[in-house]
Amino acid sequence: MxxxxxxxxxxxxxxxxxxxxxxxxxxxxxxVNFYQSAGYRILAVTDHRTVxxxxxxxxxxxxxxxxxxxxxxGQWVHILGIGMEGSIGRQWDPSGTPQEGIDLICxxxxxxxxxxxxxxxxxxxxxxxxSGLSGVEIWNSVSTLPMNADRADSSSLLxxxxxxxxxxxxxxxxxxxxxxxTEAGVAATMVQAEELTVPAVMDALKQGHFYATTGPLIxxxxxxxxxxxxxxxxxxxxxxxxxxxxxSAGRAVIESGMTECSYFIGKNDHFVRxxxxxxxxxxxxxxxxxx
Ligand SMILES: [Zn+2]
Ligand SMILES: [Zn+2]
Numbered sequence: 001m002x003x004x005x006x007x008x009x010x011x012x013x014x015x016x017x018x019x020x021x022x023x024x025x026x027x028x029x030x031x032v033n034f035y036q037s038a039g040y041r042i043l044a045v046t047d048h049r050t051v052x053x054x055x056x057x058x059x060x061x062x063x064x065x066x067x068x069x070x071x072x073x074g075q076w077v078h079i080l081g082i083g084m085e086g087s088i089g090r091q092w093d094p095s096g097t098p099q100e101g102i103d104l105i106c107x108x109x110x111x112x113x114x115x116x117x118x119x120x121x122x123x124x125x126x127x128x129x130x131s132g133l134s135g136v137e138i139w140n141s142v143s144t145l146p147m148n149a150d151r152a153d154s155s156s157l158l159x160x161x162x163x164x165x166x167x168x169x170x171x172x173x174x175x176x177x178x179x180x181x182t183e184a185g186v187a188a189t190m191v192q193a194e195e196l197t198v199p200a201v202m203d204a205l206k207q208g209h210f211y212a213t214t215g216p217l218i219x220x221x222x223x224x225x226x227x228x229x230x231x232x233x234x235x236x237x238x239x240x241x242x243x244x245x246x247x248s249a250g251r252a253v254i255e256s257g258m259t260e261c262s263y264f265i266g267k268n269d270h271f272v273r274x275x276x277x278x279x280x281x282x283x284x285x286x287x288x289x290x291x
Contacts, residue, residue: 003221003286004209010190010217011201013042013210015065015082016115016137016174017184022047022067025179028054034177036060038185042201044082050089061196067115068092068101075121077114080137080174083202084110102132111205113172116140118154124161131167134205138171138212138285141186142178155242155275155285162288163244168271170205170287173212187214208287215282221274223291227265231274233284235259238277243269243291265291 018024019031026034028045032054035043044065045052051066063083070077077098081088086108092101102112111134117127119140127136136158144152162168173187190211193204204210211218217234224230231239241251241263248266255261256279265272274286 001223003223003289004192004219006220008192008194010192011041011061011196012039013044013189013191013201014040014175014177014187015042015044015063015113015172015189016046016067016080016140017043017177018047018067019045019052021050021052023178026177028052031177031180032057032060034180034184040188041196042191044080046080046082049092049094051084051087061198061201063198063201064110066092068094070094070098070101072098072126075123075126077122077126078116078120079105080113080115081105081108081110082113082205083198084108099130099132102130106132111135111202113137114169115174116143116151116154116176118151118157119143119148122157124157124164124166127161128164128166133167133169135170135172135208137174137176139173139187139214139283140176141174141183141214142176144183147179147181147183153283158288159242159244162271168288168290170208170210171212171273171285172210173214173285187212189213190217211284211286213282213284215280216276216278216284218274218276218284218286221286221289223265223289227291228262229265229272229274230260230262231276232260233276235278236261236276237279240275240277241272242275243272245269
């Protein structure tokens with residue numbers, strides 16, 4: 001089984017950024033120009049509680065976006081809505097529950113993505129209680145220094161959630177750009193779609209045809225019927241096969257400049273996700289796969 005097509009292109013995307021319409025520093029037009037010049041082809045502007053429609057731009061596909069938010073005891077909840085048809089802003093009830101927000105996004109044809117769970121202090125029990133999510137941010141660029149404490153990477157929290165029975169969700173890496181300083185242009189979600197159109201990209205997102213990265217490229221992940229996982233990637237220093245088993249033989253493959261490696265699924269692994277690290281310490285994350 002191959003996770004990706006060998007022939008379809010990947011498009012560089014950011015599904016989380018803010019403009020002057022909420023608490024971002026750039027206008028919608030400046031935001032689009034920034035991401036276009038940084039090589040992105042898909043953008044969702046996700047202002048807090050409002051949908052921003054950026055001006056048309058050659059070569060850039062826009063998906064409607066919003067970020068809705070809730071404060072619960074001991075944690076905050078931020079949820080991205082992407083690709084909705086219709087005006088979610090007027091229908092969303094800030095005094096409702098996160099599940100109602102997810103259900104509203106889905107009822108409008110959008111997908112709901114849980115944003116920055118480590119930053120929000122989301123608990124595994126809370127995340128297990130949600131249904132209808134299409135993904136979760138494993139990386140959120142603004143959630144680290146100098147803008148925030150160092151909680152950009154939610155991977156350990158997600159492993160705990162998944163190991164304790166949480167739904168395996170496809171993972172996103174998004175910038176969550178606000179000041180457009182060191183956080184902007186760091187992360188990308190690489191989407192493999194038939195073409196650069198809204199229906200094709202929404203279909204790819206619903207099917208999980210993407211991976212998350214702050215630099216390295218994942219070219220292919222294949223699971224053979226010998227229970228071996230083969231990875232092809234851009235030159236890496238380490239490839240790590242994380243699972244719900246605290247220990248597994250051979251899960252950390254370390255070799256300078258490798259572009260291929262493999263791992264035999266351990267008998268205690270019930271899901272596996274792949275993390276690729278390059279010489280600069282940047283990472284790429286696959287979504288978790290049930291094995
Ligand atoms: Zn947020
Ligand atoms: Zn945000």
